Amino acid sequence: MGKLKNKLASIIRASKGYKYFPHVIVATALVISFAVVTAVNPVKGLISTLSSGMADNPHLVGYWPLDSDAKDESGNNNHGTVSGAVFVYGGHDNEALYFDGNDDVLTTALEIDESSDSSGATFAAWVKTDLHPTWKPTEKSAIISTDEGGHAWSLMINKADWSYYNGTEEETPNIEAELYTWTHVTSVFDPNGNNGSGTSSFYVNGEKVHDGAIGYKNSSNTVRFGDSTLYDESFKGRIDEIYIYDVPLSDSQVFSLYSGNEVIPDGSPVNNPVDNNDNSIIIDSGVEEAVIPEDTADNKLIIDKDIE
Structure with missing residues (x-):
């Protein structure tokens, strides 16, 4: 999960210069969208990947x-x-x-x-x-x-x-x-x-x-x-x-x-990414992750710019 967060943060930092090399950002977004949409069963596969922390x-x-x-x-x-x-x-x-x-x-x-x-x-x-x-x-x-x-x-x-x-x-x-x-x-x-x-x-x-x-x-x-x-x-x-x-x-x-959340007893329940029936994947902000909506209409992946 940490690796995914770092990769997303790197893309976001790179995207600050999008007006100088838009083709790079478009290509990157398409690659990530393709990975999310086709490499997994659109939402569930990504959820499985991000949920691997159940050992914790x-x-x-x-x-x-x-x-x-x-x-x-x-x-x-x-x-x-x-x-x-x-x-x-x-x-x-x-x-x-x-x-x-x-x-x-x-x-x-x-x-x-x-x-x-x-x-x-x-x-x-x-x-x-x-x-x-x-x-x-x-x-x-x-x-x-x-x-x-x-x-x-x-x-x-x-x-x-x-x-x-x-x-x-x-x-x-x-x-x-x-x-x-x-x-x-x-x-x-x-x-x-x-x-x-x-x-x-x-x-x-x-x-x-x-x-x-x-x-x-x-x-x-x-x-x-x-x-x-x-x-x-x-x-x-x-x-x-x-x-x-x-x-x-x-x-x-x-x-x-x-409701579809991962529950960790002896602490506050933590939201795993869940399918909200609106093509979005939500990662609980309480664990300092991101909100990643997927716009399937124009094949773009929008990433929360506030990730550190």
């Missing part, structure tokens, strides 16, 4: 974009293994992983500390369900699961509603999981919430819809997506952009994550 987010223990592979892009190498599920276009962001409801699963080697000494956790994902699991023996579908048969922390669908296990029992926010609709869901487990007695919370599209209790387990089961370990709780639909933190996120941080 120590509490993000897993991030699976699910674009053509199950690699963990958090820097922790908790790469997944896909069984049955397939990557498809039409994800919330580019591609997604499609589960057919018949034992498809994505497994990982990631273990979450759910003991009474845990710092907590946050599970989040974009989900588009095709069918409510009423035909299953348990009438449940697991989205994110660590379950070992004893209500370990999770995120799932029960009949037609979103739900989750809090470590001791099931919490049911009584919010329907809409069919064929991309929905951002988050379960947060906070051992220090409620003045130290502990809480669990559930969010739909960045908004808190439920607060509950929290329980603890010494489960050694690793995190899996789309099914649980012991029961037939396979999911039918698409899952995309999975995030797992080893700390609870605050209400504002959950909303920021839903």
